[in-house]
Amino acid sequence: MLHGMCSFDAHIAVFVGLLSLTAGYWLLHQAAADTCCPKWFVKFLGALIMLVSFLGLLCIGYMTIQKTCKRKPMDFHHGMPGMQMEESEAPAMPNK
Numbered sequence: 001m002l003h004g005m006c007s008f009d010a011h012i013a014v015f016v017g018l019l020s021l022t023a024g025y026w027l028l029h030q031a032a033a034d035t036c037c038p039k040w041f042v043k044f045l046g047a048l049i050m051l052v053s054f055l056g057l058l059c060i061g062y063m064t065i066q067k068t069c070k071r072k073p074m075d076f077h078h079g080m081p082g083m084q085m086e087e088s089e090a091p092a093m094p095n096k
Contacts, residue, residue, distance in 0.1 A: 017053050
């Protein structure tokens with residue numbers, strides 16, 4: 001994974017989930033409008049796509065909330081992009 005990209009994973013996943021939800025809805029709409037092809041298969045496929053993408057969006061939301069709640073409020077070493085270093089790797093603060 002690219003450095004600093006981890007903060008955009010949930011955004012990309014939600015975008016793809018919304019696209020698939022829209023595609024499923026579009027299939028359902030096309031099945032209702034089309035008169036020549038068998039509607040049951042297209043309706044089933046559209047409903048299946050919508051169900052899987054909706055469940056995926058619920059899982060993405062749950063995992064994002066779970067990951068956010070596990071983080072300490074002032075965890076600057078792991079919470080901010082660009083500052084993912086262990087305590088031992090952090091530069092020592094000078095004593096004044």
